[in-house]
Each structure stands twice: as C-alpha cells, then as structure tokens.
Amino acid sequence: MLKNQHTYHSLFKSVGVVSLCSLLITPRYLIAAEFEAVEGQYIVKRSPYCASISSPSAANVLDVFPSIGAELWQMEAYTVNSLSTDSCIEYVEPNYIIRLDNTPNDPDFNQLWGLDKISATTAWDIRTESSIIIAVIDTGIDYTHPDLAANMWVNQGEIPNNGIDDDGNGYIDDIYGYDFANGDGEPLDDHFHGTHCAGTIAAIGNNGTGVVGVNWSAKIMALKFFKLDSFGRPSGKISDAISAIEYATSMGAKITSNSWGGGPESQALSDAIQFAQQKGALFIAAAGNKSVNTDRYSHYPSGYDLSNIISVAATDQYDALSEFSNYGATSVDLGAPGTDIYSTVPNGSYGTLSGTSMATPHVAGLAGLLWSHNPSWTYRKVRDKILSSVEPLSSLAGKTVSGGRLNAYKALADGTTPPPQPPGDGKVEAHIEPTTITGSAPFTVYLDGRTSVGQIIQYKWEASIEEMYDCPLWYSSHGDRNKRNH
Ligand SMILES: [Ca+2]
Ligand SMILES: [Ca+2]
Ligand SMILES: [Ca+2]
Ligand SMILES: [Ca+2]
Known part of the structure; x- marks a missing residue:
C-alpha cells in the first residue's frame, strides 16, 4: 500500500x-x-x-x-x-480493545454471486487448491463444520488433549490454531464471524455439501482473539492480536486474513505486522465499514504503511462500492465482493453477511490459490499480481489504489503458468549475473544466463521504480526479487 x-x-x-x-x-x-x-x-x-x-x-x-x-x-x-x-x-x-464491524443482513439470501463475479469458476480450471497456510485471525472457527473440517490446518507436532505442549512452541494442545482470547488450544467460534470468513476462503469444494470457498481445499489456521463481552459483542485486545500474528508467522502461515479493525494507531501492532513482512508474509485487511475516505480518516490495521498489507474495500452484485465500505485512493488497495455474502456459520449452518470483513477473505483466498500456483513468488509479487489483475471499475477509480475489483481468473491465468519442466532429472542451473550496476540512472545491466538441462525459454527481469531507488539491488532469475544489499 x-x-x-x-x-x-x-x-x-x-x-x-x-x-x-x-x-x-x-x-x-x-x-x-x-x-x-x-x-x-x-x-x-x-x-x-x-x-x-x-x-x-x-x-x-x-x-x-x-x-x-x-x-x-x-x-x-x-x-x-x-x-x-x-x-x-x-x-x-x-x-x-478492537471490535468487529460487520453488517449482518438477510439470512435467507443465499447465492454465491461473489465467486462468480471474481471469475472463480474459470480460475478453477487452472487451480482449485491452496497448499499455503492461511490464518484467519478472528472470533475463531467452527473447525467441526462439515464444509470446513477437512480444510483445517493441523499442527502435526502436537498431540491433542494431553495437556502437554508437545511441539514446544509455547502453546498447549494447539491443534487447529490457538485461542488467545481465552488462553487455550480450542479456537472454536463463539460468534459466527470467523467461521463465515473461513468459508469464503476455503469451504470444501465438490463435496456435495453447502457452499464452496475460493479454494476447494486448503490449510486454514484458526487464531481466535475476539471473545464476547458482557453485552454479547465480540471484543479483542491488541495484545492478543499481536500474539496471533506472532503465532501465525512462527508456525508458517504465509497469509493472514484480518476482517477487523478500528481504534487508534498502535505502534506495537504495526511492528507485529512488519515482523510478518520481514518473514515474507502477507496481511490481508478489511478497509472498514464507516463509508469514509480513509486517506483522510485513517483506519487500522488496514492503513499501516507496510508493503505486505492489502487493504480491501467491499463491492456489491452490480460492482458498485458497497454503501458501508470505506475507500481511499492511497489507503485502500482494491475491492472484492462484500455485500450479501453467503458462507459457513457454526453448527453446520450457513448464513449471509455483509461487510469489508466478507470482502477480505475473498482476497486472502485468492492469495492462497495464486501463491500455491507460483510457490517461488515473494509476498510482494503475489500482492502486485493481485492488484495488477483487477477488473477496472468506474466505481473504484480514484477510490482505491488499483481502481478495480478482484479477478481470480486474470490473476491466475495472466502469465503465471509454471514454466515447462525440463527433461532429465529436472535440475536447472541458471546463473544470471549483472556485470555492471554502477553509475547514476539510467544505467545498463548485462545479464548472462546458462542452463545445463534443456533450453532457457525466457528471461524475465523486473524492477519497479520504487525499488530502483533502493539501489544497489541484485535480482535472481525470472523476476524473483531476492534482494541483497552490498
Ligand atoms: Ca504446542
Ligand atoms: Ca498436546
Ligand atoms: Ca477456547
Ligand atoms: Ca462444500
């Protein structure tokens, strides 16, 4: 952002x-x-x-x-x-203390218009599953839901219900994630918000049951930091949000879906998201539901100035900006379906909700699908591809960074097909060395690539203007932006 x-x-x-x-x-x-x-x-x-x-x-x-x-x-x-x-x-x-700001809506409206709108059906011709761990930081997840259970991440190093921290990560019996709000290994959803978001990311596809998420199969980590206060409202502490981000990052979640926000700027929370960035993880965040321009009235955590945050506005069936959605030409990255979204809720049920909370998991789900399809990509490449492959909309022009709405098919299809595997043992040696990178811009960089197996099909080297100012930089092959300072 x-x-x-x-x-x-x-x-x-x-x-x-x-x-x-x-x-x-x-x-x-x-x-x-x-x-x-x-x-x-x-x-x-x-x-x-x-x-x-x-x-x-x-x-x-x-x-x-x-x-x-x-x-x-x-x-x-x-x-x-x-x-x-x-x-x-x-x-x-x-x-x-942080609160959810979702807008419950007609519980009988039940069509998955959002997936159709983002061209998920054609994207699924390319890929349907995520091998990337996606953490849902929220009210918890009903991980027993028949349309979610098989898609939950499982901590293989932990033995359930023995009261012992078997994998020594500091958390006892953390099988599907952790409940930071109550300090236990059962991140079950006592609300419905987190379960609904999880279903949009990855309700099980093709199982003859209920709904389907952006991913048909996936690894969803449940990190609960909201619990109900005495008025029955979900309420979460910044300290528990930080612990959830630390857990997600240390346990290998490359993507967190964060359908929450509000409250003041917190240096500690910003530092935690920056820690995730340093570990190469994306932080997908709801832009908020106050119908305001967040360029003027900042919303957090979506508004922290970190390159691993994708801030998501909500759109409706007609591709209009949802009436409740925040927006901002520099503070909100893109739109995704968020009005009348049908998904899983606890106790094996389904329901319809509206909010930027519902738009966010569409983006988190696509990030998982796209990153799994391009496992060598950095978080920045995944983010850039999601933003550059949006469907441009007049309703989002000047109101979001990308000016468009999420498009799963364009993100997956647009030049992301994995290169053909070379014959033989599959090993590829490629050395690409710039011989000259000194001088003031513009300057020329010479690349020399070789392979011992098959033929080099394509050289691709990318650098954005933003990054060029960070010179000196070194890039490895095919747009992989490993950066080393010398
Ligand atoms: Ca443990
Ligand atoms: Ca245990
Ligand atoms: Ca619990
Ligand atoms: Ca299903």
Missing part, C-alpha cells in the same frame, strides 16, 4: 528535555482517552540500547512479544507517568 508516511509516534517518545516530553504527552493522552483499552494494561517497548533494564517494581509483566521486542505490563497510571522521562522506554501505549 502506498500512502503518506506516518509520523512515528508513541505515548512517550524518549527525549532528553522534559518540557518537550510534556508537549508530546498531552495530545496522546487525549487520543488515548477516546478509545477503549484494557484498564491498567500497557504495551511497553524498551529501547534496544537499554535491553538490560528491568521493569519497575510497580509493574507486572503479563506477556512478552519477542517479534517486536515489547511486553505487556500491568501498572497503575502513576507508574505510567513515571516512565515518561525514562530514556530507556521507546514507547508505551494502552492495550486497546
């Missing part, structure tokens, strides 16, 4: 001058007060230059987030105040 640079901010930025500190603190207190947060809980990042300092005696460490070098502390407000002048603290932010 291309958008304006965010100014780096924190509740307390470490500065040496106390008067500056108080100037910085004041607006953040005002912002924090507008949003719900867990009382007495703060996400704290220490400066890497002071890694050895201990937490104040008045603070209890509740959780640690190794991926972002931060911790969850329980402490009183006066202790937070005392940290404001501590140069060893990089940031402190409240443990914000």
Whole structure:
C-alpha cells in the first residue's frame, strides 16, 4: 500500500528535555482517552540500547512479544507517568480493545454471486487448491463444520488433549490454531464471524455439501482473539492480536486474513505486522465499514504503511462500492465482493453477511490459490499480481489504489503458468549475473544466463521504480526479487 508516511509516534517518545516530553504527552493522552483499552494494561517497548533494564517494581509483566521486542505490563497510571522521562522506554501505549464491524443482513439470501463475479469458476480450471497456510485471525472457527473440517490446518507436532505442549512452541494442545482470547488450544467460534470468513476462503469444494470457498481445499489456521463481552459483542485486545500474528508467522502461515479493525494507531501492532513482512508474509485487511475516505480518516490495521498489507474495500452484485465500505485512493488497495455474502456459520449452518470483513477473505483466498500456483513468488509479487489483475471499475477509480475489483481468473491465468519442466532429472542451473550496476540512472545491466538441462525459454527481469531507488539491488532469475544489499 502506498500512502503518506506516518509520523512515528508513541505515548512517550524518549527525549532528553522534559518540557518537550510534556508537549508530546498531552495530545496522546487525549487520543488515548477516546478509545477503549484494557484498564491498567500497557504495551511497553524498551529501547534496544537499554535491553538490560528491568521493569519497575510497580509493574507486572503479563506477556512478552519477542517479534517486536515489547511486553505487556500491568501498572497503575502513576507508574505510567513515571516512565515518561525514562530514556530507556521507546514507547508505551494502552492495550486497546478492537471490535468487529460487520453488517449482518438477510439470512435467507443465499447465492454465491461473489465467486462468480471474481471469475472463480474459470480460475478453477487452472487451480482449485491452496497448499499455503492461511490464518484467519478472528472470533475463531467452527473447525467441526462439515464444509470446513477437512480444510483445517493441523499442527502435526502436537498431540491433542494431553495437556502437554508437545511441539514446544509455547502453546498447549494447539491443534487447529490457538485461542488467545481465552488462553487455550480450542479456537472454536463463539460468534459466527470467523467461521463465515473461513468459508469464503476455503469451504470444501465438490463435496456435495453447502457452499464452496475460493479454494476447494486448503490449510486454514484458526487464531481466535475476539471473545464476547458482557453485552454479547465480540471484543479483542491488541495484545492478543499481536500474539496471533506472532503465532501465525512462527508456525508458517504465509497469509493472514484480518476482517477487523478500528481504534487508534498502535505502534506495537504495526511492528507485529512488519515482523510478518520481514518473514515474507502477507496481511490481508478489511478497509472498514464507516463509508469514509480513509486517506483522510485513517483506519487500522488496514492503513499501516507496510508493503505486505492489502487493504480491501467491499463491492456489491452490480460492482458498485458497497454503501458501508470505506475507500481511499492511497489507503485502500482494491475491492472484492462484500455485500450479501453467503458462507459457513457454526453448527453446520450457513448464513449471509455483509461487510469489508466478507470482502477480505475473498482476497486472502485468492492469495492462497495464486501463491500455491507460483510457490517461488515473494509476498510482494503475489500482492502486485493481485492488484495488477483487477477488473477496472468506474466505481473504484480514484477510490482505491488499483481502481478495480478482484479477478481470480486474470490473476491466475495472466502469465503465471509454471514454466515447462525440463527433461532429465529436472535440475536447472541458471546463473544470471549483472556485470555492471554502477553509475547514476539510467544505467545498463548485462545479464548472462546458462542452463545445463534443456533450453532457457525466457528471461524475465523486473524492477519497479520504487525499488530502483533502493539501489544497489541484485535480482535472481525470472523476476524473483531476492534482494541483497552490498
Ligand atoms: Ca504446542
Ligand atoms: Ca498436546
Ligand atoms: Ca477456547
Ligand atoms: Ca462444500
């Protein structure tokens, strides 16, 4: 996503001058007060230059987030105040509460118009299954649903229900994922939102039952971080969202589907998504359901300025922008079907929902299908292909980065057919070395490729303008953008 640079901010930025500190603190207190947060809980990042300092005696460490070098502390407000002048603290932010913003709709409307609209039926002539692990970070999944059960990811290193963390990943009996909201290995859905999203990604195809997802077969990881509050509304903590992202990344999920958002900007959450980026994973995120231009009124996490985020608006059967959908020429990447989407809900049932929450899993599902078809691609290549193969729509022009709606067939068919396998033992040696990459632009790069088996069919080398500014770069063959700085 291309958008304006965010100014780096924190509740307390470490500065040496106390008067500056108080100037910085004041607006953040005002912002924090507008949003719900867990009382007495703060996400704290220490400066890497002071890694050895201990937490104040008045603070209890509740959780640690190794991926972002931060911790969850329980402490009183006066202790937070005392940290404001501590140069060893990089940031402190409240443990914000996140809510789902979906729009339930007519439960009897039951046609899968969305898959037809994105040309899934012709895409399925090319591929129907995802071998990539796709994590659904949400309210959980009814992993017993007959139209989902066989498509759940299974943690092969874990023995179920023995009370032991068999694979030593820090989580006991985590078979299908984990429930961070309740701290247990049963990420069952106590709502319906996550199960509905999972069905759009990969309800089982061709099984004579119910519906079908973008993928007929897949590996769906269930990561629950929402649970119902006393009013029956799903509510999730930023700290649990961070843990879910850490889990997904460490357990090999290359794609997370994130149909949630709202609340203030969080440096900790942004850092967690950046950690996933560093591990080469995509973060597909709902653009939100407030009918606003998010270029002006930012929405998170879809709006963080990270290249592994794909921000998704919702469209309807007539290819109009859904009335509830957020949009933004620089902050929302593309549209996907999100009005009146029929999919799985708990207890073996089905139902219709609307929201950018429903658009997001269409994109996550295609990302899985496309990446599985092109397993050597980087997250950036998968993202670029999804955005460059959209169906251009006047309703999305000037309202999204790509100006179009998801198209599964164009993404899969457009030059993505795997190259023919060479005869013999299948080994290919290809050396492509640029002989000259010095000088100021424009400059010439010479490539020399050789193979010991068969013939080289095509050379393809790609570089975007954005990346050219990052020179010096090295690319390996066929558009694979492995980058090494020298
Ligand atoms: Ca485990
Ligand atoms: Ca176990
Ligand atoms: Ca549970
Ligand atoms: Ca089915």
